[in-house]
Amino acid sequence: MTTTTRRRPRTRLRFGFVDSFLWAVRIGAVAIIGVGLIGSIADTLSGEGISGGAWRDLVITGLSQGSMYGLIALGYSMVYGVLGFINFAHGEVFTAGAIVGFFVADALAEAGMWTDLPILAISIVMLTSITTATLVAVLVERIAYKPLRGAPRLIPLITSIGMSFFLQYAIRGLFGSNIKSYPQRPTALQGSVDLFGVPIGKAQLAVIVVAAVSMVSLYLFINRTKTGRAMRAVAEDKEIAALMGINVNRTIVTTFAVGGAMAGVAGTLWGLLFRQVFFFTGFLPGVKAFTAAVLGGIGNIVGAYLGGISLGLFESVGPNLILAPLGVPAVSQLKDVVAFTALVLVLIFKPTGLFGERLAVEDRA
Amino acid sequence: MTAVASRSSRAAVRVDRRGVITGLGAGGVAVFLGMIGMLVAFDGRNVIDPILSLGYAVLIGVFVVAGHRAAAREELEGVEFEPYGPYDVVSGAVAGIVGGAVVGGFILLIEAFDVREVFTNVSPALVDFLTLDSGLAVGLIAMALGGAVFGAVGAATHLLPARVKDSAISAVIWIFIIGFIELVIVDIVESFKFADFFEDFVYGDRRGLTVPAALLVGAGVFLLTWRFRGRVVAFRARIQVMPEEQRRKTGVVIALVLIALGAILPAVLGTFVNELLTIVGLFLLMGLGLNIVVGLAGILDLGYVAFFAVGAYTTAVLTSPLSPAFSPELTWFAALPFVIVFAAMAGVLVGTPVLRMRGDYLAIVTLGFGEIARILFLSDWFKGIFGGAQGIIQIPSVEIGPLTIKGTDPQQVFYLLLFFVVIVAYVSWRLQDSRIGRAWIAMREDEQVAEAMGVNTVTAKLLAFVIGAIMASFGGAIFAAKIGSIFPNSFQFLVSIIVLVLIIVGGMGSIPGVAVGAFVLVGVLGGPTSPGLLREFAEFKLLIYGTLLVYMMLKRPEGLLPSARRTRELHQEEYLQDAWIDAQEKEGHPEEDG
Amino acid sequence: MSVNFKRLRGLVALVLALALVAAACGDDDSGDEDALGTVVVEEGDAIQIRTLQAISGAVESLGTDQNRGTQLAVQDYIAGNPDSKIARFGVDLGTFEDDLCSADGGTSGAQTIASQADVLGVIGTTCSSAGVPASQILSEAGMVLISGSNTAPNLTSDLEGNALDAWQPGYYRTAHNDLFQGRAVAEFAFNELGVRQAAAIHDGSPYADGLATAFANAFEDLGGTMTLYTAVNVGDADMVPVLTDIANSGPELVYFPIFQPEGDFIIQQAQDVEGLEDTIFFSADGLQGVEFLSIPETAGMYFSGPDLRFGDNTGFTGVNYTELVANYTDQFGEAPPQVFHAHTYDATMLLLDAIENVGVLDGGDLRVGRQALRDYLYAVTDFPGVTGSLSCDEFGDCGAQAIAIVHHLDPNDPAATIQNVVFSAAGR
Secondary structure, three states: OHHHHHHHHHHHHHHHHHHHHHHHHHHHHHHHHHHHHHHHHHHHHHOOOOOHHHHHHHHHHHHHHHHHHHHHHHHHHHHHHHHOOOOOOHHHHHHHHHHHHHHHHHHHHHOOHHHHOHHHHHHHHHHHHHHHHHHHHHHHHHHHHHHHOOOOOHHHHHHHHHHHHHHHHHHHHHHOOOOEEOOOOOHHHOOEEEEOOEEEEHHHHHHHHHHHHHHHHHHHHHHHOHHHHHHHHHHHOHHHHHHOOOOHHHHHHHHHHHHHHHHHHHHHHHHHHOOEEOOOOOHHHHHHHHHHHHHHOOOOHHHHHHHHHHHHHHHHHHHHHHHHHHOOOOHHHHHHHHHHHHHHHHHHHOOOOOOOOOOOOOOOO | OHHHHHHHHHHHHHHHHHHHHHHHHHHHHHHHHHHOOHHHHHOOOEEEOOOEEHHHHHHHHHHHHHHHHHHOOOOOOOOOOOOOOHHHHHHHHHHHHHHHHHHHHHHHHHHHOOOOOOOOOOOHHHHHHHOOOOOHHHHHHHHHHHHHHHHHHHHHOOOOOHHHHHHHHHHHHHHHHHHHOHHHHHHHHOOOOOHHHHHHHHEOOOOOEOHHHHHHHHHHHHHHHHHHHHHHHHHHHHHHHOOHHHHHHHHHHHHHHHHHHHHHHHHHOOHHHHHHHHHHHHHHHHHHHHHHHHHHOOOOOOOOHHHHHHHHHHHHHHHOOOOOOOOOOOOHHHHHHHHHHHHHHHHHHHHHHHOOOOHHHHHHHHHHHHHHHHHHHHOOOOHHHHOHHHOEOOOOOEEEOOEEEOOOOHHHHHHHHHHHHHHHHHHHHHHHHOHHHHHHHHHHHOHHHHHHOOOOHHHHHHHHHHHHHHHHHHHHHHHHHHHOOEOHHHOOHHHHHHHHHHHHHHOOOOHHHHHHHHHHHHHHHEOOOOEOOOHHHHHHHHHHHHHHHHHHHHHOOOOOOOOHHHHHHHOHHHHHHHHHHHHHHHHOOOOOOO | OHHHHHHHHHHHHHHHHHHHHHHHOOOOOOOOOOOOOEEEEOOOOOEEEEEEEOOOOOOHHHHHHHHHHHHHHHHHHHHHOOOOHHHHHOEEOOOOEEOOOOHHHHHHHHHHHHOOOOEEEEEEOOOHHHHHHHHHHHHHOOOEEEEOOOOOHHHOEOOOOOEOOOOOOOEEEOOOOHHHHHHHHHHHHHHHOOOOEEEEEEOOOHHHHHHHHHHHHHHHHHOOEEEEEEEOOOOOOOOHHHHHHHHHHOOOEEEOOOOOOHHHHHHHHHHHOOOOOOOEEEEEHHHOOHHHHOOHHHOOOEEEEEOOOOOOOEOOOOOEHHHHHHHHHHHHOOOOOOOOHHHHHHHHHHHHHHHHHHOEEEOOEEEEEHHHHHHHHHOOOOEEEOOEEEOOOOOOEOOOOEEEEEEOOOOOOHHHHHHOEEEEEEOO
16 A cells, blocks of 8 residues: 555656656757748748748659658568568569569660650560569568568568578679669650649659559558458458468468569669669658558558658758758758658657557557 | 498499489589679689688588588487498589589570579679689589589598588688788787888788698697697586586676777777777677566567667767757766666656566567657657657766766777676676566566466566666667767667677676677677678678578577587477487496497 | 596697797897898798789779779789899789778778788878778888879978878878878969968868868968868758858858769859859869769769870880770779879889899899888889889889869860870979
């Protein structure tokens, strides 16, 4: 009886420190963001800062970069939802698709098809990219993850780190370390269109649209087809799903394959938009994509995609919007700082991610 | 009669499928190694000087392993085991021929089509290598024959009695090892008068052993293993069954011996090895710190390099006369308390927001913090304090009274490191069995239960972060004094990953494991921005890293030198099975006829 | 337990004994005339020289290219001077050490070389960040270090008679000092192009930051204004934010001495950003490669870098640059992928020439004094090099300090760009 009264002050102190720290962070973040925002708006209106048109362009590049993060994030999110670990090698799946796509694109450009029949050429490249990425994703699963199905979480994570190194340097050994450039965008994708009075770059628009369409197809696939239902069931609870007669192994392979396919789409889009690819291209986008998946809510497909878009926006617009008015020099260097700080802040404000997480029964806290 | 017939027909079937599949796999691996350029690159270094280059050794190795696996059969408890016979050797040979055929097909393909535009390492040099520089016909025949022979050899290893097999394998491995550590051995003997003679006798011109030296090493190791193998196995078994107290005493004695060795060896060893040891020591220091965070407290921290950077930059700012903002020019030891304080602050800063996050979120958030730290140190924003991209140079040596530990003398740095490693290792060791250590382990197992038992998880987690941060910052401080100049690109994400990998591969939660991990990974393969022992492997360092990692996780996830608890955790299924079988036997269950 | 202790004690005793023996059996130093010691190359042995270049990693082509330059120089020297002491003893380059383009890599490589007591000189490093610790370690070991590609100012001097922070005695370089390159670019921009407002972008590497700073300072000294000094990170792909910042500050010229692929992204995405239509884009030799120059958007760019019009400059053995490239291509199977092989060729020639002149034949042995070697190199004047006439100043800057600025007009003909020099500055 006396112990309970003695316990309380310790409890209060304990929660006191952490909670006050977090509240300090919340208030500080809001204050900084607020000040930065007001400063930016003031600068833009007064003409000193970045013009409205330039903001619009930043938003659009943020959206297109974010769409690619979103597509890659889908793979991370799905694998995490089903198997409960971060698949570090997924960034390399993206790279593999992008690089193999490059060789096809290069060949098509030399044959003239890239400029004459751009839609067909890009479709062929995208098909190649998707096939390669899917193949790599499935192979990795078979070789490295399947044997580790029941192991504690850390082990497949380390294995995936190992596979990530292996794939990066295998790609480097096979294809060389020089930078490969996709051919210049076909004229159909050059310049900009006016969409509701807003000029948007055609290539950026194409990226955003294709990514969105892929996302919608994936959503329909997961929610309307039998295989999709099986994937959701396995993601929910593997044992019960197995008892229900679902082939868990095959479903897991399908999950990896679908994630890989999305990464393959992202690979071609990257090639179209950014053009330069080499063995290290996918590493940082991979890390950012997982960040995006967490940001949006892990295991939640739509959340991952929207998380990717949000991250792209934060990265693109954040430094100039928040930091520049505060007098920070060389804000573009701090892009990644903004991205990761956004992650921390989102998790402090909303610990389950922006759109809520969906985890397997085994993994829920 | 029927038993024999059935065995041979089963054997025939086995030869067909298993050999072929293994052969295809081996061929694929050999082709892959050729395509990434490893075979040609390794061809530049010899294992046995005039006759065997590393490239060919790897190729042969692929076939031998293929043959071995083609013929391997799992020994199952309670099932009668068929002894190996000549069919197995045939099986191995089949695997070898199939593999050789695959490689042969590959050679024909690349002769016919020029794929160099896509696969940059598929060069004429590769064709020369694969055809043994003797033209297409001879090369193809050699590949098939060689495959068969070496595949058979691999399979034949099953036929050898265990003692012979172990001795032979040890002999081969040590021939490789002595060849690889040439730089170390040369460095060691350099201070002796007979150095030149020794070098000429043992090592050939192109980095391998000479034939007589190879024979000597091979025979010597063979005999040694033959003689002492039994003793080693018995010794290990004895350690296993030793009661806890005695085992601990033995551990202490071994530790003391190692420390004594560490104190004496640098004088004997040359600069190259000392330099290598200092890098290993730095990673060992960081490994011990991360071992507490990940191994004991179960917090997956992927941004550990941030604390290393904090230690390095604090030292640099406070000791260098060229420190941009203000240069108090403290001595290294005077700066050390500040290093500890700032590291602790960093630990609290990183730890508090992640306190309530689930394990994998925590991983990515700490990764983010690591990157944030690196970018901030690199940024133009803080250039006035941290020097930006130009870093901070002219960091002075460490002075202890009259003694100076010059950063450019690896021997002295090694002693400084040894001092800190001993302290940190001792602290880690004591923490493991202390109240906070047990609190960490409880927290790692199940946080909610730990809370219910009265463990203050907030304090425990923060303490883990802080202690880990302080240990890393020691490493950073020594690093800064050693190199004398710090640039932000020494603090990449890769460093965090390598420290994590090192403790996992070495054995998480066990201090000797961390040491082994540091030696094997950083010493042999090399760190992210420092070369290791195998300099020829630099191109393929991370590839080998990745493969090693995957292999270790699949075969031996508890690491090379694990703590007993960890092994039990990871192999629970097997222990339970063994226990079940034992129980069955005790009950006298009749066994099935094999 | 007692058995164990006995064994262990025996082990410790054995180790101690070994240590004593080792200490007793150490080599003794011979009495020395030279302040830093004398290296004796015995009859039948070879002269020991080492290289410390970036032969793995992102800038591997820079290091490999330079090693080839060294190899060619050794061959040419021996072929051209068959009666020299060098030819008589031969040169052993040993294992090519790797500087990993980092301070720790440079440290390890330098330590490895420093531990080999008979090494006279080292050709390296590739990256200036490796050069800082390496020059210190090798300097303390008494060895000479000559670089064909370090350009960071702080390794030598500010070109006005003051040593800078990382200067070490015994360090030399045949590449230019970046202060000079920055000044040349600023002069060209200010005087020739008439630019009064400029911006600069670096990528967080010491080289890019140093060069961009050198340009910024020189430009402001001339009277121009730096509208923005900013940076990107290696690994960034989306350059629209940084380009927006630049466009917003309104410069007439942007100097971004960075590497691929960040440079590629910048020039490609600049087309999509409003306000940069008339801006001049200016980079340095890091991007002056065929892959970058073939990108259509690069038309109209300027590049600064070492002046590669070596023309009829003949090296020490009479080989001119065209012949050098032909030999290179013959021997190594490809055209030089980078531009510093010629500087390294000259650096190696300098070292060989110094050894030849400082070395004294004593019976059948060659004695080379380390301090004498250094003194000789500091006194080098008008040494014929493929890259120009080399004279070493008191801080180790030996390079011809010849900077050329080229104007890139046709992405379909990258080779022509190197010839299209619109401005050159020579420090000597």
